[in-house]
Amino acid sequence: MSELLEKATFAGGCFWCMVKPFDQWDGVYAVVSGYTGGEIENPTYELVKTGESGHFEAVEITYDPKIISYDKILELYWPQIDPTDDGGQFHDRGPQYRTAIFYHNKQQKQKSESSKQQLSHSGKFKQPIVTEILPASPFYPAEEFHQDFYKKEKEAYDIDRNKSGRDEFIEQNWK
Template sequence: MSELQKATFAGGCFWCMVTPFEELPGIHGIVSGYTGGHIKNPTYEQVKTGNTGHYEVVEITFDPSLFAYEKLLELYWPQTDPTDDGGQFQDRGTQYRTAIFYHNEEQQELALQSKVELAASGRFTQPIVTEILPASVFYPAEEYHQDYHKKNPKHYKEDREQSGRDEFIDSNWQQS
Protein backbone atom coordinates (compact mmCIF):
# COMPACT_ATOMS: atom_id res chain seq x y z
CA MET A 1 0.00 0.00 0.00
CA SER A 2 1.39 3.38 -0.96
CA GLU A 3 1.43 6.29 1.42
CA LEU A 4 -1.85 8.17 1.65
CA GLN A 5 -1.99 11.75 0.39
CA LYS A 6 -4.29 14.73 0.84
CA ALA A 7 -6.05 16.72 -1.87
CA THR A 8 -7.86 19.94 -1.01
CA PHE A 9 -10.45 21.55 -3.27
CA ALA A 10 -12.62 24.66 -2.97
CA GLY A 11 -15.68 24.57 -5.19
CA GLY A 12 -18.28 26.70 -3.50
CA CYS A 13 -20.45 25.21 -0.78
CA PHE A 14 -18.56 22.27 0.69
CA TRP A 15 -21.73 20.24 1.07
CA CYS A 16 -21.90 19.83 -2.71
CA MET A 17 -18.22 18.94 -3.08
CA VAL A 18 -18.39 15.70 -1.08
CA THR A 19 -20.60 13.43 -3.18
CA PRO A 20 -18.51 13.45 -6.40
CA PHE A 21 -15.56 11.95 -4.54
CA GLU A 22 -17.12 9.58 -2.02
CA GLU A 23 -17.33 5.82 -2.27
CA LEU A 24 -14.59 5.54 -4.87
CA PRO A 25 -11.80 2.97 -4.57
CA GLY A 26 -8.74 4.56 -3.02
CA ILE A 27 -10.63 7.39 -1.31
CA HIS A 28 -10.12 7.00 2.43
CA GLY A 29 -12.00 10.04 3.71
CA ILE A 30 -13.52 13.39 2.88
CA VAL A 31 -13.72 16.16 5.46
CA SER A 32 -15.47 19.49 4.94
CA GLY A 33 -13.60 22.44 6.36
CA TYR A 34 -11.86 25.76 5.95
CA THR A 35 -8.42 26.82 4.74
CA GLY A 36 -6.55 29.83 3.45
CA GLY A 37 -7.66 32.39 6.00
CA HIS A 38 -6.02 34.55 8.63
CA ILE A 39 -7.68 33.45 11.89
CA LYS A 40 -7.13 30.24 13.82
CA ASN A 41 -9.91 27.72 14.36
CA PRO A 42 -12.60 29.62 12.47
CA THR A 43 -16.25 28.77 12.94
CA TYR A 44 -18.81 28.51 10.17
CA GLU A 45 -20.43 31.69 11.47
CA GLN A 46 -17.11 33.54 11.08
CA VAL A 47 -16.25 32.07 7.67
CA LYS A 48 -19.66 32.75 6.16
CA THR A 49 -19.17 36.50 6.72
CA GLY A 50 -16.43 36.43 4.09
CA ASN A 51 -14.11 38.37 6.38
CA THR A 52 -11.74 35.59 7.52
CA GLY A 53 -10.08 34.91 4.16
CA HIS A 54 -10.95 31.21 4.40
CA TYR A 55 -12.36 29.10 1.61
CA GLU A 56 -14.93 26.38 2.18
CA VAL A 57 -13.10 23.24 1.09
CA VAL A 58 -13.10 19.48 1.11
CA GLU A 59 -9.95 17.68 2.18
CA ILE A 60 -9.73 14.27 0.58
CA THR A 61 -7.46 11.52 1.88
CA PHE A 62 -6.57 9.15 -0.95
CA ASP A 63 -4.26 6.36 -1.96
CA PRO A 64 -2.53 7.54 -5.16
CA SER A 65 -1.74 3.96 -6.18
CA LEU A 66 -5.48 3.25 -6.37
CA PHE A 67 -6.84 6.66 -7.34
CA ALA A 68 -4.46 9.03 -9.09
CA TYR A 69 -4.43 12.75 -8.31
CA GLU A 70 -5.16 13.38 -12.01
CA LYS A 71 -8.47 11.51 -11.58
CA LEU A 72 -9.34 13.76 -8.64
CA LEU A 73 -8.70 16.79 -10.84
CA GLU A 74 -10.88 15.29 -13.57
CA LEU A 75 -13.69 14.98 -11.03
CA TYR A 76 -13.08 18.40 -9.49
CA TRP A 77 -13.33 20.71 -12.51
CA PRO A 78 -16.85 19.67 -13.65
CA GLN A 79 -18.26 20.45 -10.20
CA THR A 80 -17.42 24.14 -10.63
CA ASP A 81 -17.82 27.26 -12.70
CA PRO A 82 -14.09 27.96 -13.01
CA THR A 83 -14.78 31.38 -14.59
CA ASP A 84 -16.60 32.86 -11.58
CA ASP A 85 -14.37 34.72 -9.12
CA GLY A 86 -17.25 35.92 -6.95
CA GLY A 87 -18.35 32.56 -5.56
CA GLN A 88 -20.20 29.60 -6.98
CA PHE A 89 -23.78 29.56 -8.17
CA GLN A 90 -26.12 31.00 -5.51
CA ASP A 91 -23.31 31.09 -2.93
CA ARG A 92 -21.60 34.46 -3.24
CA GLY A 93 -18.52 35.73 -1.46
CA THR A 94 -14.82 35.04 -1.14
CA GLN A 95 -15.42 31.96 1.02
CA TYR A 96 -17.10 30.28 -1.99
CA ARG A 97 -14.36 30.93 -4.58
CA THR A 98 -12.78 28.03 -6.43
CA ALA A 99 -9.23 26.92 -5.73
CA ILE A 100 -7.03 23.87 -5.83
CA PHE A 101 -4.71 23.66 -2.83
CA TYR A 102 -1.67 21.54 -3.62
CA HIS A 103 0.19 19.49 -1.01
CA ASN A 104 3.37 18.79 -2.95
CA GLU A 105 5.21 19.82 -6.10
CA GLU A 106 3.69 17.04 -8.21
CA GLN A 107 0.16 18.15 -7.28
CA GLN A 108 1.07 21.74 -8.10
CA GLU A 109 2.37 20.77 -11.54
CA LEU A 110 -0.64 18.56 -12.30
CA ALA A 111 -3.12 21.20 -11.13
CA LEU A 112 -1.46 23.92 -13.19
CA GLN A 113 -1.35 21.63 -16.22
CA SER A 114 -5.05 20.77 -15.86
CA LYS A 115 -5.93 24.46 -15.62
CA VAL A 116 -3.94 25.27 -18.76
CA GLU A 117 -5.60 22.38 -20.60
CA LEU A 118 -9.06 23.54 -19.53
CA ALA A 119 -8.32 27.10 -20.67
CA ALA A 120 -7.05 25.81 -24.03
CA SER A 121 -10.04 23.51 -24.52
CA GLY A 122 -12.36 26.32 -25.59
CA ARG A 123 -15.08 25.02 -23.28
CA PHE A 124 -15.40 28.50 -21.71
CA THR A 125 -15.11 31.90 -23.39
CA GLN A 126 -14.16 33.65 -20.14
CA PRO A 127 -10.80 33.16 -18.38
CA ILE A 128 -10.35 30.31 -15.90
CA VAL A 129 -9.99 32.09 -12.55
CA THR A 130 -9.64 29.07 -10.24
CA GLU A 131 -6.50 29.63 -8.19
CA ILE A 132 -3.78 27.03 -7.66
CA LEU A 133 -2.45 27.66 -4.14
CA PRO A 134 -0.19 25.95 -1.63
CA ALA A 135 -2.11 24.04 1.02
CA SER A 136 -2.15 25.73 4.40
CA VAL A 137 -3.64 24.88 7.76
CA PHE A 138 -6.90 22.98 7.37
CA TYR A 139 -9.64 23.35 9.97
CA PRO A 140 -12.42 20.74 9.92
CA ALA A 141 -15.88 22.27 9.84
CA GLU A 142 -18.33 21.65 12.63
CA GLU A 143 -19.66 18.11 12.91
CA TYR A 144 -23.11 19.01 11.53
CA HIS A 145 -21.44 19.92 8.20
CA GLN A 146 -19.74 16.54 7.82
CA ASP A 147 -21.69 14.26 5.46
CA TYR A 148 -24.44 16.87 5.43
CA HIS A 149 -26.11 15.25 2.41
CA LYS A 150 -26.61 12.06 4.45
CA LYS A 151 -27.69 13.73 7.71
CA ASN A 152 -30.09 16.20 6.07
CA PRO A 153 -30.98 14.76 2.67
CA LYS A 154 -34.17 16.78 2.17
CA HIS A 155 -32.54 20.14 2.93
CA TYR A 156 -29.42 19.21 0.95
CA LYS A 157 -31.50 18.29 -2.10
CA GLU A 158 -33.56 21.49 -1.88
CA ASP A 159 -30.45 23.66 -1.45
CA ARG A 160 -28.68 21.99 -4.34
CA GLU A 161 -31.72 22.33 -6.61
CA GLN A 162 -32.04 26.04 -5.79
CA SER A 163 -28.33 26.73 -6.22
CA GLY A 164 -28.20 26.39 -10.00
CA ARG A 165 -25.17 24.09 -9.73
CA ASP A 166 -26.72 21.11 -11.48
CA GLU A 167 -28.11 23.20 -14.35
CA PHE A 168 -24.68 24.75 -14.88
CA ILE A 169 -22.97 21.36 -14.79
CA ASP A 170 -25.49 19.90 -17.23
CA SER A 171 -25.19 22.77 -19.70
CA ASN A 172 -21.41 23.33 -19.50
CA TRP A 173 -19.80 20.02 -18.66
CA GLN A 174 -21.74 17.44 -20.68
CA GLN A 175 -19.30 15.31 -22.64
CA SER A 176 -19.69 15.63 -26.36
Template sequence: MSETNNNYQKATFAGGCFWCMVQPFEEMPGIISVVSGYTGGTTVNPTYKEVCSETTGHYEAVQITFDPELFPYTKLLELYWQQIDPTDPGGQFHDRGQSYKTAIFYHNEEQHKQAEASKKDLQDSGKFNAPIVTEIKPASPFYAAEEYHQGYHRKNPTHYQSYRRGSGRGAFIEKHWGEEAAH
Protein backbone atom coordinates (compact mmCIF):
# COMPACT_ATOMS: atom_id res chain seq x y z
CA MET A 1 0.00 0.00 0.00
CA SER A 2 1.19 3.49 -0.78
CA GLU A 3 1.07 6.27 1.81
CA THR A 4 -0.13 8.64 -0.90
CA ASN A 5 -3.56 7.05 -1.35
CA ASN A 6 -6.05 9.93 -1.46
CA ASN A 7 -8.47 8.06 0.80
CA TYR A 8 -5.96 7.87 3.64
CA GLN A 9 -6.29 10.28 6.53
CA LYS A 10 -4.07 11.39 9.38
CA ALA A 11 -4.89 11.25 13.09
CA THR A 12 -2.65 12.89 15.68
CA PHE A 13 -2.77 11.97 19.37
CA ALA A 14 -0.70 13.14 22.34
CA GLY A 15 -0.77 10.59 25.13
CA GLY A 16 2.32 11.13 27.22
CA CYS A 17 5.48 9.29 26.23
CA PHE A 18 5.22 8.59 22.52
CA TRP A 19 7.05 5.28 22.92
CA CYS A 20 3.92 3.90 24.60
CA MET A 21 1.53 5.25 21.99
CA VAL A 22 2.85 3.41 18.93
CA GLN A 23 2.32 -0.29 19.66
CA PRO A 24 -1.43 -0.13 20.42
CA PHE A 25 -2.15 1.31 16.97
CA GLU A 26 0.30 -0.43 14.67
CA GLU A 27 -0.46 -3.68 12.92
CA MET A 28 -4.19 -3.01 13.01
CA PRO A 29 -6.06 -3.47 9.73
CA GLY A 30 -6.13 -0.15 7.93
CA ILE A 31 -3.26 1.45 9.86
CA ILE A 32 -0.64 2.45 7.31
CA SER A 33 1.95 4.02 9.59
CA VAL A 34 2.47 5.34 13.14
CA VAL A 35 5.16 7.99 13.55
CA SER A 36 6.43 9.35 16.88
CA GLY A 37 6.98 13.09 16.89
CA TYR A 38 6.24 16.54 18.20
CA THR A 39 3.30 18.88 17.59
CA GLY A 40 1.48 21.86 19.04
CA GLY A 41 4.53 24.01 19.74
CA THR A 42 6.30 27.04 18.32
CA THR A 43 9.79 25.81 17.43
CA VAL A 44 10.26 24.61 13.84
CA ASN A 45 11.62 21.05 13.68
CA PRO A 46 12.42 20.73 17.40
CA THR A 47 14.77 18.13 18.84
CA TYR A 48 13.92 15.74 21.66
CA LYS A 49 16.21 17.72 23.96
CA GLU A 50 14.42 20.99 23.09
CA VAL A 51 10.96 19.46 23.64
CA CYS A 52 12.07 17.96 26.98
CA SER A 53 13.31 21.41 28.07
CA GLU A 54 9.62 22.48 28.12
CA THR A 55 10.45 25.66 26.16
CA THR A 56 8.94 24.80 22.76
CA GLY A 57 5.30 24.17 23.71
CA HIS A 58 5.27 20.83 21.88
CA TYR A 59 3.54 17.64 22.92
CA GLU A 60 5.06 14.21 22.36
CA ALA A 61 2.57 12.68 19.95
CA VAL A 62 1.97 10.02 17.36
CA GLN A 63 0.71 10.70 13.88
CA ILE A 64 -1.20 7.83 12.37
CA THR A 65 -1.86 7.43 8.66
CA PHE A 66 -4.96 5.27 8.28
CA ASP A 67 -7.53 4.05 5.80
CA PRO A 68 -10.91 5.15 7.22
CA GLU A 69 -12.66 2.47 5.17
CA LEU A 70 -10.83 -0.23 7.15
CA PHE A 71 -10.29 1.51 10.49
CA PRO A 72 -12.66 4.44 11.08
CA TYR A 73 -11.56 7.49 13.07
CA THR A 74 -14.13 6.69 15.76
CA LYS A 75 -12.34 3.37 16.35
CA LEU A 76 -9.01 5.20 16.62
CA LEU A 77 -10.57 7.48 19.24
CA GLU A 78 -11.83 4.49 21.26
CA LEU A 79 -8.36 2.96 21.21
CA TYR A 80 -6.73 6.29 22.10
CA TRP A 81 -8.85 6.80 25.24
CA GLN A 82 -7.81 3.32 26.41
CA GLN A 83 -4.10 4.28 26.34
CA ILE A 84 -4.14 7.35 28.60
CA ASP A 85 -5.33 8.82 31.89
CA PRO A 86 -7.65 11.46 30.45
CA THR A 87 -8.17 13.03 33.89
CA ASP A 88 -4.55 14.07 34.48
CA PRO A 89 -3.91 17.75 33.61
CA GLY A 90 -0.17 17.66 34.37
CA GLY A 91 1.18 14.89 32.15
CA GLN A 92 0.89 11.12 32.05
CA PHE A 93 1.81 8.71 34.82
CA HIS A 94 5.32 9.53 36.05
CA ASP A 95 6.05 11.83 33.09
CA ARG A 96 5.14 15.40 34.01
CA GLY A 97 5.00 18.64 32.06
CA GLN A 98 3.59 20.18 28.88
CA SER A 99 5.22 17.71 26.52
CA TYR A 100 3.48 14.78 28.27
CA LYS A 101 -0.05 16.21 28.41
CA THR A 102 -2.86 14.54 26.47
CA ALA A 103 -4.53 16.06 23.42
CA ILE A 104 -6.35 15.08 20.28
CA PHE A 105 -5.27 17.12 17.26
CA TYR A 106 -8.01 17.02 14.62
CA HIS A 107 -7.28 17.33 10.91
CA ASN A 108 -10.76 18.26 9.68
CA GLU A 109 -14.15 19.30 11.02
CA GLU A 110 -15.52 15.75 10.97
CA GLN A 111 -12.65 14.57 13.19
CA HIS A 112 -13.31 17.58 15.46
CA LYS A 113 -16.99 16.61 15.87
CA GLN A 114 -16.17 12.94 16.45
CA ALA A 115 -13.44 13.78 18.99
CA GLU A 116 -15.76 16.11 20.95
CA ALA A 117 -18.53 13.48 20.91
CA SER A 118 -16.18 10.72 22.08
CA LYS A 119 -14.88 12.93 24.91
CA LYS A 120 -18.43 13.70 26.02
CA ASP A 121 -19.37 10.00 25.84
CA LEU A 122 -16.37 9.10 27.99
CA GLN A 123 -17.21 11.81 30.54
CA ASP A 124 -20.86 10.71 30.64
CA SER A 125 -19.89 7.03 31.01
CA GLY A 126 -18.88 7.49 34.64
CA LYS A 127 -15.75 5.38 34.05
CA PHE A 128 -13.67 8.11 35.71
CA ASN A 129 -14.52 10.06 38.86
CA ALA A 130 -12.67 13.19 37.74
CA PRO A 131 -13.35 15.39 34.69
CA ILE A 132 -11.88 14.45 31.33
CA VAL A 133 -9.22 17.13 30.74
CA THR A 134 -7.73 15.93 27.43
CA GLU A 135 -7.74 18.88 25.06
CA ILE A 136 -9.09 18.79 21.52
CA LYS A 137 -7.16 21.14 19.27
CA PRO A 138 -6.69 21.81 15.57
CA ALA A 139 -3.75 19.98 14.06
CA SER A 140 -0.57 21.98 13.73
CA PRO A 141 2.75 21.12 12.09
CA PHE A 142 3.97 17.67 13.08
CA TYR A 143 7.68 16.93 13.21
CA ALA A 144 8.88 13.33 13.22
CA ALA A 145 11.07 12.51 16.21
CA GLU A 146 14.63 11.34 15.80
CA GLU A 147 15.03 7.89 14.26
CA TYR A 148 16.02 6.20 17.53
CA HIS A 149 12.53 7.02 18.90
CA GLN A 150 10.71 5.39 15.97
CA GLY A 151 9.43 1.90 16.83
CA TYR A 152 11.22 2.11 20.18
CA HIS A 153 9.25 -0.80 21.63
CA ARG A 154 10.72 -3.09 18.94
CA LYS A 155 14.27 -1.72 19.02
CA ASN A 156 14.57 -1.80 22.84
CA PRO A 157 11.89 -4.22 24.10
CA THR A 158 13.38 -4.83 27.55
CA HIS A 159 13.80 -1.13 28.33
CA TYR A 160 10.40 -0.33 26.84
CA GLN A 161 8.58 -2.96 28.97
CA SER A 162 10.43 -1.84 32.08
CA TYR A 163 9.55 1.80 31.38
CA ARG A 164 5.88 1.01 30.69
CA ARG A 165 5.55 -1.02 33.91
CA GLY A 166 7.52 1.44 36.01
CA SER A 167 5.55 4.44 34.78
CA GLY A 168 2.26 2.95 35.99
CA ARG A 169 0.68 3.10 32.53
CA GLY A 170 0.06 -0.64 32.18
CA ALA A 171 -1.51 -0.99 35.64
CA PHE A 172 -3.75 2.04 35.04
CA ILE A 173 -4.96 0.73 31.68
CA GLU A 174 -5.61 -2.73 33.11
CA LYS A 175 -7.57 -1.28 36.04
CA HIS A 176 -9.80 0.89 33.85
CA TRP A 177 -10.03 -1.06 30.59
CA GLY A 178 -9.09 -4.66 31.40
CA GLU A 179 -6.07 -6.86 31.01
CA GLU A 180 -6.36 -7.19 27.22
CA ALA A 181 -6.11 -3.41 26.70
CA ALA A 182 -3.02 -3.18 28.94
CA HIS A 183 -0.69 -5.02 26.53
Protein backbone atom coordinates (compact mmCIF):
# COMPACT_ATOMS: atom_id res chain seq x y z
CA MET A 1 0.00 0.00 0.00
CA SER A 2 1.36 3.39 -1.02
CA GLU A 3 1.87 5.99 1.65
CA LEU A 4 0.33 8.51 -0.74
CA LEU A 5 -3.31 7.56 -0.46
CA GLU A 6 -5.91 10.00 -1.73
CA LYS A 7 -9.57 10.70 -0.99
CA ALA A 8 -12.53 10.91 -3.35
CA THR A 9 -15.93 12.01 -2.07
CA PHE A 10 -19.24 11.45 -3.85
CA ALA A 11 -22.91 11.94 -3.07
CA GLY A 12 -25.25 9.65 -4.96
CA GLY A 13 -28.41 9.35 -2.94
CA CYS A 14 -28.61 6.86 -0.11
CA PHE A 15 -25.07 6.10 1.00
CA TRP A 16 -25.94 2.45 1.57
CA CYS A 17 -26.09 1.97 -2.21
CA MET A 18 -22.89 3.90 -2.90
CA VAL A 19 -20.45 1.75 -0.93
CA LYS A 20 -20.48 -1.58 -2.76
CA PRO A 21 -19.69 -0.23 -6.27
CA PHE A 22 -16.34 1.11 -5.02
CA ASP A 23 -15.59 -1.28 -2.18
CA GLN A 24 -14.56 -4.22 -4.31
CA TRP A 25 -11.82 -2.62 -6.45
CA ASP A 26 -8.10 -3.17 -6.00
CA GLY A 27 -6.51 -0.01 -4.66
CA VAL A 28 -9.60 1.08 -2.72
CA TYR A 29 -8.80 0.79 0.96
CA ALA A 30 -11.90 2.26 2.58
CA VAL A 31 -15.36 3.44 1.62
CA VAL A 32 -16.95 5.30 4.51
CA SER A 33 -20.60 6.38 4.62
CA GLY A 34 -21.11 9.85 6.01
CA TYR A 35 -22.25 13.42 5.69
CA THR A 36 -20.70 16.44 4.01
CA GLY A 37 -21.61 19.85 2.67
CA GLY A 38 -23.51 21.21 5.65
CA GLU A 39 -22.66 23.82 8.27
CA ILE A 40 -23.32 21.79 11.43
CA GLU A 41 -20.39 19.91 12.93
CA ASN A 42 -20.81 16.20 13.69
CA PRO A 43 -24.33 15.82 12.29
CA THR A 44 -26.38 12.74 13.05
CA TYR A 45 -28.44 10.63 10.70
CA GLU A 46 -31.59 11.88 12.43
CA LEU A 47 -30.62 15.48 11.65
CA VAL A 48 -29.42 14.88 8.07
CA LYS A 49 -32.47 12.84 7.06
CA THR A 50 -34.70 15.87 7.72
CA GLY A 51 -33.07 17.56 4.72
CA GLU A 52 -32.64 20.75 6.73
CA SER A 53 -28.96 20.49 7.75
CA GLY A 54 -27.49 21.24 4.33
CA HIS A 55 -25.55 17.97 4.33
CA PHE A 56 -25.47 15.35 1.61
CA GLU A 57 -25.36 11.65 2.35
CA ALA A 58 -22.02 10.75 0.79
CA VAL A 59 -19.19 8.27 0.65
CA GLU A 60 -15.54 9.05 1.23
CA ILE A 61 -13.25 6.70 -0.67
CA THR A 62 -9.62 6.23 0.36
CA TYR A 63 -7.62 4.89 -2.56
CA ASP A 64 -4.12 4.42 -3.91
CA PRO A 65 -3.81 6.38 -7.18
CA LYS A 66 -0.94 4.12 -8.25
CA ILE A 67 -3.41 1.19 -8.34
CA ILE A 68 -6.72 2.84 -9.27
CA SER A 69 -6.94 6.25 -10.89
CA TYR A 70 -9.34 9.05 -10.07
CA ASP A 71 -10.52 8.77 -13.69
CA LYS A 72 -11.50 5.14 -13.05
CA ILE A 73 -13.31 6.12 -9.85
CA LEU A 74 -15.26 8.75 -11.81
CA GLU A 75 -16.12 6.07 -14.39
CA LEU A 76 -17.50 3.95 -11.56
CA TYR A 77 -19.44 6.85 -10.02
CA TRP A 78 -21.57 8.09 -12.91
CA PRO A 79 -23.40 4.81 -13.65
CA GLN A 80 -24.56 4.54 -10.02
CA ILE A 81 -26.77 7.63 -10.23
CA ASP A 82 -29.40 9.51 -12.18
CA PRO A 83 -27.36 12.64 -12.92
CA THR A 84 -30.47 14.49 -14.17
CA ASP A 85 -32.44 14.36 -10.91
CA ASP A 86 -31.95 17.38 -8.64
CA GLY A 87 -34.61 16.32 -6.13
CA GLY A 88 -32.85 13.26 -4.73
CA GLN A 89 -32.18 9.80 -6.07
CA PHE A 90 -34.77 7.19 -6.88
CA HIS A 91 -37.10 6.65 -3.92
CA ASP A 92 -34.95 8.78 -1.61
CA ARG A 93 -36.17 12.36 -1.98
CA GLY A 94 -34.83 15.60 -0.57
CA PRO A 95 -31.70 17.74 -0.72
CA GLN A 96 -29.71 15.30 1.43
CA TYR A 97 -29.98 12.74 -1.42
CA ARG A 98 -28.80 14.99 -4.28
CA THR A 99 -25.79 13.98 -6.35
CA ALA A 100 -22.44 15.75 -6.12
CA ILE A 101 -18.76 15.24 -6.65
CA PHE A 102 -16.63 16.84 -3.94
CA TYR A 103 -13.14 17.55 -5.22
CA HIS A 104 -10.09 17.54 -2.95
CA ASN A 105 -7.64 19.31 -5.28
CA LYS A 106 -7.40 21.17 -8.60
CA GLN A 107 -6.74 17.98 -10.55
CA GLN A 108 -9.88 16.30 -9.20
CA LYS A 109 -11.89 19.44 -9.97
CA GLN A 110 -10.66 19.50 -13.57
CA LYS A 111 -11.24 15.77 -14.10
CA SER A 112 -14.70 15.97 -12.53
CA GLU A 113 -15.73 18.93 -14.66
CA SER A 114 -14.37 17.26 -17.79
CA SER A 115 -16.20 13.99 -17.10
CA LYS A 116 -19.45 15.88 -16.44
CA GLN A 117 -19.03 17.81 -19.68
CA GLN A 118 -18.36 14.58 -21.61
CA LEU A 119 -21.53 13.05 -20.15
CA SER A 120 -23.51 16.21 -20.98
CA HIS A 121 -22.38 16.07 -24.61
CA SER A 122 -22.74 12.30 -24.97
CA GLY A 123 -26.45 12.42 -25.78
CA LYS A 124 -27.12 9.70 -23.20
CA PHE A 125 -29.62 11.93 -21.38
CA LYS A 126 -32.09 14.42 -22.84
CA GLN A 127 -32.28 16.41 -19.61
CA PRO A 128 -29.37 18.48 -18.24
CA ILE A 129 -26.77 16.88 -15.98
CA VAL A 130 -27.42 18.50 -12.59
CA THR A 131 -24.79 16.71 -10.48
CA GLU A 132 -22.88 19.45 -8.70
CA ILE A 133 -19.10 19.66 -8.52
CA LEU A 134 -18.19 21.24 -5.20
CA PRO A 135 -15.07 21.74 -3.10
CA ALA A 136 -14.66 19.08 -0.43
CA SER A 137 -15.78 20.22 2.99
CA PRO A 138 -15.54 18.45 6.34
CA PHE A 139 -16.69 14.84 6.07
CA TYR A 140 -18.35 13.27 9.10
CA PRO A 141 -18.57 9.47 9.19
CA ALA A 142 -22.10 8.18 9.73
CA GLU A 143 -23.01 6.09 12.72
CA GLU A 144 -21.51 2.58 12.81
CA PHE A 145 -24.88 1.03 11.92
CA HIS A 146 -24.62 2.60 8.45
CA GLN A 147 -21.04 1.47 7.70
CA ASP A 148 -20.78 -1.47 5.27
CA PHE A 149 -24.55 -1.85 5.48
CA TYR A 150 -24.65 -4.02 2.36
CA LYS A 151 -22.45 -6.57 4.16
CA LYS A 152 -23.79 -6.37 7.72
CA GLU A 153 -27.50 -6.15 6.89
CA LYS A 154 -27.60 -7.94 3.54
CA GLU A 155 -31.31 -8.79 3.61
CA ALA A 156 -32.41 -5.27 4.59
CA TYR A 157 -29.99 -3.78 2.04
CA ASP A 158 -31.30 -6.01 -0.75
CA ILE A 159 -34.93 -5.15 0.07
CA ASP A 160 -34.23 -1.41 0.15
CA ARG A 161 -32.14 -1.48 -3.02
CA ASN A 162 -34.74 -3.54 -4.90
CA LYS A 163 -37.61 -1.19 -4.03
CA SER A 164 -35.56 1.97 -4.74
CA GLY A 165 -35.69 1.76 -8.54
CA ARG A 166 -31.93 2.30 -8.79
CA ASP A 167 -31.16 -1.02 -10.47
CA GLU A 168 -33.92 -0.57 -13.06
CA PHE A 169 -32.62 2.90 -13.89
CA ILE A 170 -29.05 1.64 -14.21
CA GLU A 171 -30.17 -1.20 -16.46
CA GLN A 172 -32.22 1.10 -18.70
CA ASN A 173 -29.79 4.02 -18.90
CA TRP A 174 -26.26 2.78 -18.30
CA LYS A 175 -26.04 -0.79 -19.63
